[in-house]
Amino acid sequence: xxxxxxxxxxxxxxxxxxxxxxxxxxxxxxxxxxxxxxxxxxxxxxxxxxxxxxxxxxxxxxxxxxxxxxxxxxxxxxxxxxxxxxxxxxxxxxxxxxxxxxxxxxxxxxxxxxxxxxxxxxxxxxxxxxxxxxxxxxxxxxxxxxxxxxxxxxxxxxxxxxxxxxxxxxxxxxxxxxx
Amino acid sequence: xxxxxxxxxxxxxxxxxxxxxxxxxxxxxxxxxxxxxxxxxxxxxxxxxxxxxxxxxxxxxxxxxxxxxxxxxxxxxxxxxxxxxxxxxxxxxxxxxxxxxxxxxxxxxxxxxxxxxxxxxxxxxxxxxxxxxxxxxxxxxxxxxxxxxxxxxxxxxxxxxxxxxxxxxxxxxxxxxxxxxxxxxxxxxxxxxxxxxxxxxxxxxxxxxxxxxxxxxxxxxxxxxxxxxxxxxxxxxxxxxxxxxxxxxx
Numbered sequence: 001x002x003x004x005x006x007x008x009x010x011x012x013x014x015x016x017x018x019x020x021x022x023x024x025x026x027x028x029x030x031x032x033x034x035x036x037x038x039x040x041x042x043x044x045x046x047x048x049x050x051x052x053x054x055x056x057x058x059x060x061x062x063x064x065x066x067x068x069x070x071x072x073x074x075x076x077x078x079x080x081x082x083x084x085x086x087x088x089x090x091x092x093x094x095x096x097x098x099x100x101x102x103x104x105x106x107x108x109x110x111x112x113x114x115x116x117x118x119x120x121x122x123x124x125x126x127x128x129x130x131x132x133x134x135x136x137x138x139x140x141x142x143x144x145x146x147x148x149x150x151x152x153x154x155x156x157x158x159x160x161x162x163x164x165x166x167x168x169x170x171x172x173x174x175x176x177x178x179x
Numbered sequence: 180x181x182x183x184x185x186x187x188x189x190x191x192x193x194x195x196x197x198x199x200x201x202x203x204x205x206x207x208x209x210x211x212x213x214x215x216x217x218x219x220x221x222x223x224x225x226x227x228x229x230x231x232x233x234x235x236x237x238x239x240x241x242x243x244x245x246x247x248x249x250x251x252x253x254x255x256x257x258x259x260x261x262x263x264x265x266x267x268x269x270x271x272x273x274x275x276x277x278x279x280x281x282x283x284x285x286x287x288x289x290x291x292x293x294x295x296x297x298x299x300x301x302x303x304x305x306x307x308x309x310x311x312x313x314x315x316x317x318x319x320x321x322x323x324x325x326x327x328x329x330x331x332x333x334x335x336x337x338x339x340x341x342x343x344x345x346x347x348x349x350x351x352x353x354x355x356x357x358x359x360x361x362x363x364x365x366x367x368x369x370x371x372x373x374x375x376x377x378x379x380x381x382x383x384x385x386x387x388x389x390x391x392x393x394x395x396x397x398x399x400x401x402x403x404x405x406x407x408x409x410x411x412x413x414x415x416x417x418x419x420x421x422x423x424x425x426x427x428x429x
Contacts, residue, residue: 010248018240032244043252048322065321065349101234123191124228124235129198130191138349138370140428149190156227 001047009046010039013059016125020060023121024067026110037070038063056127060136064118108158116151119144123152182217185210189221194228299356299364304388307399309356310377310417313366316352323350326367330355335365336380340409344428345369348376358385371428376418386413396422405429 017038021031041062049058109117122133134144180188188207192198211217297317299309318329323346330337335355348369356364362385367378381389391397393408403425404417418425 006252007249010245010252014245014248015239018244019235019238022238028241032241035240036244036248039248039252048325050324098233098237101230102237105231105234106238121235123193124232126193126195126197126232129193129201130203134347138347140344140347140371145187145191149187152190152224152228155231156224159227159231 001043006043006046009042009055009059013056014039016127017059017063019125020063020118020121021067023106023109023117024064024114026106034063034067037066041066057132057135060122060128060132061138064137104159104162105155108155112151112154116147116154119147120151120155123148180207180210182214185217186220189224192225194225194232297354297356298359305399306379306389306404306415306417307402309364309366309379310402311400313354313368313375313377316368317354319352321350326350326353329353330365330367333365335363336382336412337365338367338378338380338412338414340412341378341414342429344371345376345378351375358388360384362388364388371418372420372424374418374420376416376420376425379415379417381413381415383411389413389415391415 014035018031018035021034021038022028025031025034038059042059046055046058049055109121112120118137119133122128122136123130128136130144130148131141134141137144139147185207188204189211192204192208198204211221317333318326320326320329327337330353333355335353348371351368351370353368354366356366363382364385365380367380369376369378389406391404391406393406393413396403396405398404399417401419402417403420403422404415405422405425406413406415407429408414416425416429
């Protein structure tokens with residue numbers, strides 16, 4: 001694996017992987033450890049990935065396995081709140097309301113059963129399809145869909161009960177986008 | 180499809196539109212388009228999903244963590260063609276690497292042979308015997324391609340016609356058994372729903388050991404077992420999962 005390729009993968013996937021890690025670990029230091037461990041495995045074993053389109057799924061799958069194998073056992077007491085969210089985007093990049101949403105979202109995710117938390121986080125990263133989420137977590141596609149449905153219902157109930165301002169609906173996708 | 184199953188499908192539809200061309204959503208979207216109640220639910224859900232995606236996007240990993248990864252990852256340097264010659268420790272490394280490479284090539288050329296413990300009793304064959312003595316695995320790995328390639332290189336039968344759900348199971352490794360008379364059985368070890376699921380594939384010289392008809396469940400000790408035949412490929416799947424839990428994946 002060349003340095004350029006490795007660096008390009010780190011640049012592209014560092015933040016999404018960290019987001020997934022912090023939803024799993026609820027702690028910035030543990031999330032950073034987990035993210036670095038994932039890239040360390042990539043540096044040593046990534047050459048075995050034959051299809052470069054699979055790098056993304058490989059990374060998230062390895063992170064989840066690493067979490068289950070190593071980190072789940074030694075989780076410290078969950079800490080939440082803006083100060084534990086890593087480095088948030090600057091004021092110019094996003095408004096305070098989105099930062100508040102982020103804090104509440106992570107707090108709610110921290111309290112959810114892990115079987116919902118992992119697929120919900122991967123879904124909201126939007127980088128992985130439901131098939132890729134199923135592959136990363138090692139569960140059937142039907143299970144992913146059912147957990148997303150139930151988990152998002154639960155998330156939405158908790159989230160909107162804590163906020164005065166509800167989300168705005170998005171218009172239905174236009175016809176003709178499917179073959 | 181009822182409303183609940185439509186909601187379940189559409190809960191996996193990403194708000195950024197990436198799934199617009201996925202055929203799995205086509206029918207659900209069509210029904211939703213023509214049902215005011217579902218349409219309202221879906222538009223509202225998309226709005227919420229977009230808000231959550233934007234919230235998650237706010238979170239970024241610390242830059243120092245990223246720099247540490249970029250700086251400390253051990254990868255080959257991209258120097259000029261003779262730069263390595265100037266570094267004595269790299270010449271030594273090169274020599275060691277050459278020796279290791281030769282060793283690796285020799286190992287690659289020599290097909291991996293199952294240990295003597297991988298013999299099974301041809302006179303009193305039982306699937307459960309092979310499964311109960313599965314540990315230690317000949318190869319322990321979560322990499323599906325690596326495990327299947329290892330089996331192929333070992334001259335063992337490789338399962339190729341497994342149901343789609345098995346593609347998503349977690350791989351644990353494999354083991355190869357032989358009867359001492361040319362018959363070989365491979366064991367591909369997976370986990371699904373928290374339990375081991377062992378896929379035993381029989382080659383032409385060992386398929387006679389499996390006498391049960393395809394599609395029939397039976398029990399040996401703690402294991403539920405089913406034989407499946409697809410073309411010339413014959414497998415037995417053994418697991419402690421209840422039959423109805425595994426059956427839905429077949």
